[in-house]
Amino acid sequence: MLLDANTSMDLKIVSLISVGKHPTSGRARRAEQDGRAVELGLSVAEAGRGKQNLTVLHAGDSQQSALRSYAGMGLESVRVIQLRESADAVSPLTEYLRKHAPDIILTGVRAESGESSGMVPYLLAEKLGWPVVPRIANIVSIKEGVAEVLQALPRGQRRALTVRLPFIASVDNAAAEPRQSAFGPASRALIEQQQASSDADAVRSEWSELPARKRPKRLKVVKAKTAADRFKAATAKPQGSGGKVLKDEPVTEQAQAIFDLLLEEGVLR
Amino acid sequence: MSDSDYSDILRRDPRGERIARNRLHPLHSTVAMQVGEMRGPSGLLRKNPHSVGFIGPNGIKRIDRLKGNAVAMSGRRNAQSSQEVLLPLHQVREPAFTIVVVPDMVGGRLTAHDKDILGQAHQLARSMENDSTGLGAVMAVVFGSSKEDSFDKAGVDRLLLLDGSEYEGYCPEQQVTALEQVEARIKPQYWLFPDSVHGGTDLGSRLAARLGERPATQAWQVNTETTICRGASGSIDITRDTPRLLMLAQECANPIDETRHEALPVEWAPVQSVLPELHDLGQVAVDPNAIPLAEAEFILAAGNGITNWDQFHATAKALGATEGASRVAVDDGNMPRFRQVGASGTWVTARVYLAVGISGAIQHMQGIGQCDKVVTINTDAGCDMVKRADLSTIGDAEKVLDELVNLVATHRQQASHNHSAEKEGAKDAA
Numbered sequence: 001m002l003l004d005a006n007t008s009m010d011l012k013i014v015s016l017i018s019v020g021k022h023p024t025s026g027r028a029r030r031a032e033q034d035g036r037a038v039e040l041g042l043s044v045a046e047a048g049r050g051k052q053n054l055t056v057l058h059a060g061d062s063q064q065s066a067l068r069s070y071a072g073m074g075l076e077s078v079r080v081i082q083l084r085e086s087a088d089a090v091s092p093l094t095e096y097l098r099k100h101a102p103d104i105i106l107t108g109v110r111a112e113s114g115e116s117s118g119m120v121p122y123l124l125a126e127k128l129g130w131p132v133v134p135r136i137a138n139i140v141s142i143k144e145g146v147a148e149v150l151q152a153l154p155r156g157q158r159r160a161l162t163v164r165l166p167f168i169a170s171v172d173n174a175a176a177e178p179r180q181s182a183f184g185p186a187s188r189a190l191i192e193q194q195q196a197s198s199d200a201d202a203v204r205s206e207w208s209e210l211p212a213r214k215r216p217k218r219l220k221v222v223k224a225k226t227a228a229d230r231f232k233a234a235t236a237k238p239q240g241s242g243g244k245v246l247k248d249e250p251v252t253e254q255a256q257a258i259f260d261l262l263l264e265e266g267v268l269r
Numbered sequence: 270m271s272d273s274d275y276s277d278i279l280r281r282d283p284r285g286e287r288i289a290r291n292r293l294h295p296l297h298s299t300v301a302m303q304v305g306e307m308r309g310p311s312g313l314l315r316k317n318p319h320s321v322g323f324i325g326p327n328g329i330k331r332i333d334r335l336k337g338n339a340v341a342m343s344g345r346r347n348a349q350s351s352q353e354v355l356l357p358l359h360q361v362r363e364p365a366f367t368i369v370v371v372p373d374m375v376g377g378r379l380t381a382h383d384k385d386i387l388g389q390a391h392q393l394a395r396s397m398e399n400d401s402t403g404l405g406a407v408m409a410v411v412f413g414s415s416k417e418d419s420f421d422k423a424g425v426d427r428l429l430l431l432d433g434s435e436y437e438g439y440c441p442e443q444q445v446t447a448l449e450q451v452e453a454r455i456k457p458q459y460w461l462f463p464d465s466v467h468g469g470t471d472l473g474s475r476l477a478a479r480l481g482e483r484p485a486t487q488a489w490q491v492n493t494e495t496t497i498c499r500g501a502s503g504s505i506d507i508t509r510d511t512p513r514l515l516m517l518a519q520e521c522a523n524p525i526d527e528t529r530h531e532a533l534p535v536e537w538a539p540v541q542s543v544l545p546e547l548h549d550l551g552q553v554a555v556d557p558n559a560i561p562l563a564e565a566e567f568i569l570a571a572g573n574g575i576t577n578w579d580q581f582h583a584t585a586k587a588l589g590a591t592e593g594a595s596r597v598a599v600d601d602g603n604m605p606r607f608r609q610v611g612a613s614g615t616w617v618t619a620r621v622y623l624a625v626g627i628s629g630a631i632q633h634m635q636g637i638g639q640c641d642k643v644v645t646i647n648t649d650a651g652c653d654m655v656k657r658a659d660l661s662t663i664g665d666a667e668k669v670l671d672e673l674v675n676l677v678a679t680h681r682q683q684a685s686h687n688h689s690a691e692k693e694g695a696k697d698a699a
């Protein structure tokens with residue numbers, strides 16, 4: 001990570017964490033993406049002045065033991081905005097962030113429990129008026145108040161973006177894996193509580209939640225009008241409509257045709 | 270030869286022709302069967318009981334199980350098979366309401382996911398039409414240049430194509446501004462986005478935050494009243510009222526396949542361009558062989574027809590393609606096992622699959638079922654891979670690959686030349 005001298009001194013980072021849910025056992029745990037957000041926050045902070053520049057923030061229940069597994073990554077404290085279970089987390093978070101004015105806010109892409117709509121970074125960005133960068137894999141450098149970040153794209157691709165501080169970013173699964181959580185430091189870490197009041201999420205209280213049903217598989221429906229057509233659909237080999245075949249053309253022309261197709265599809269970079 | 274080839278041969282039926290000419294022949298009515306409905310003088314639909322069914326070859330009256338297709342099949346089979354079926358046109362003159370779909374358009378084309386969303390949009394439109402009067406239109410908002418030519422068959426009634434230079438690359442802020450204008454001018458009944466990593470989720474979330482709508486994400490069963498969406502990373506189903514803005518999961522509805530739509534271009538005043546806070550520096554080169562084979566976008570696969578392996582690896586490197594192989598290439602020790610494509614290897618999803626010297630055994634074809642464009646280089650024009658491929662070149666792989674590498678090299682050289690020339694120009698200007 002490259003930081004220039006003035007930014008490294010007073011770069012304030014906040015990683016937002018939530019309580020994860022193990023996919024099979026359903027137990028509370030450190031969430032995958034939030035762990036990565038803390039890891040990325042730690043590595044940016046360590047490249048600068050040190051770990052104390054990173055605040056790890058949770059809005060919810062301070063008694064939740066899964067929060068300690070974040071602290072076990074080498075944090076001295078985890079800050080918790082104490083909220084009732086059904087309360088909306090966005091407005092107290094906005095209040096906190098507006099007051100403390102960090103430079104970078106890191107979140108996961110989607111929470112592992114609850115609605116998991118992935119809207120938190122967008123709502124915060126809208127309220128604070130900051131840019132939001134979704135699905136980043138790394139922060140490459142921060143120079144003169146401009147950060148260069150790598151965004152994870154599907155199919156293992158990466159895109160480089162620059163964005164002016166302050167900004168909000170959600171951290172993709174492609175980012176570096178979170179370091180191991182150690183039990184001793186985790187239990188010694190301080191959980192700093194902070195009271196806040198927030199309205200209950202009224203819209204959500206009207207929803208009903210059930211364990212996920214298996215989704216029906218899509219069937220291949222044959223819309224044949226006659227018996228002959230149905231028979232054909234059931235027995236015939238699926239055959240492509242047959243593409244262009246270059247048989248007697250010289251080699252240069254054949255290669256050119258392939259090259260043109262690759263270029264048109266945009267896979268040659 | 271497949272049976273479609275047989276059916277393409279024009280066969281004369283001299284006896285049938287003779288009967289068709291002779292109006293007094295007892296079988297005349299079966300040959301010159303009236304297709305289409307008959308109307309009586311008062312406009313009533315009439316059925317002619319004498320023309321139901323036909324007289325079989327041995328003089329016995331038969332039920333027509335081919336639903337009137339028999340005539341066409343006996344005489345003008347060729348004409349019919351070459352003629353494409355024209356689906357009925359769904360027209361919306363004055364839309365009573367609009368449902369807006371913002372497709373991903375990966376590579377400039379509608380994805381299967383996009384088509385599902387368009388199908389969902391029409392489902393919603395149909396059930397709203399049942400409640401109220403007037404037809405609704407489904408409008409697609411497409412950013413950037415588009416290569417799609419079947420918007421009409423996918424169910425797009427209105428098409429808003431925004432392809433100015435400000436929509437090149439990654440520009441979510443500009444796109445959201447444009448969508449805000451759509452909101453202000455059209456007031457869509459619903460906003461539908463694919464909930465996908467290709468940008469649908471990003472754009473949908475941005476618009477939801479901007480408009481202050483609470484969206485449904487990962488929605489997979491939607492009607493006008495309730496929506497079921499997946500929550501808690503796919504482990505619970507949330508049943509809720511249908512919001513105005515939805516991000517839909519894959520296979521939420523069936524794509525449109527029985528109607529054609531107008532895909533009328535929408536006139537749009539230019540959107541003011543915003544000063545973006547995110548600047549796209551373009552995609553970064555990643556090592557193609559570090560990408561998992563199942564995810565790779567562009568695969569160069571080798572089969573038994575490859576003899577010069579050094580050249581193959583060099584080609585893959587020059588093209589920036591991920592390497593794949595058929596089972597024979599792997600069994601012979603030329604490629605590692607994890608590169609095998611097919612039934613007992615990896616099922617790939619590449620957008621472009623370039624198969625060199627692969628015959629296309631069924632076990633291999635199963636693995637490339639999801640590939641978009643298949644290109645092949647093979648010496649055998651009759652092999653199954655050529656039948657599947659969108660572009661085939663018949664010739665020796667070594668020579669074609671050689672030529673291809675040359676082309677790519679000159680292309681790269683030119684590109685870098687232009688790039689440096691641009692830099693020079695910028696310097697001069699400064």
Ligand SMILES: Cc1cc2nc3c(=O)[nH]c(=O)nc-3n(C[C@H](O)[C@H](O)[C@H](O)COP(=O)(O)OP(=O)(O)OC[C@H]3O[C@@H](n4cnc5c(N)ncnc54)[C@H](O)[C@@H]3O)c2cc1C
Pocket residue numbers: 571572573574575594595596597598609610611612613614615625626627628629630631632633636646647648649652664665666667
């Ligand atoms: C249970 C089972 C599972 C299997 N699973 C898989 C699987 O997962 N994946 C898989 O790939 N196979 C699998 N197979 C093997 C499969 O049946 C075929 O044997 C194999 O795919 C053939 O590989 P090929 O096309 O490379 O070789 P071949 O069939 O030998 O084809 C070579 C092709 O190269 C062409 N050629 C030759 N010389 C040249 C040249 N100089 N230039 C250009 N072209 C040339 C030839 O015309 C021919 O078309 C499986 C088989 C079984 C029984």
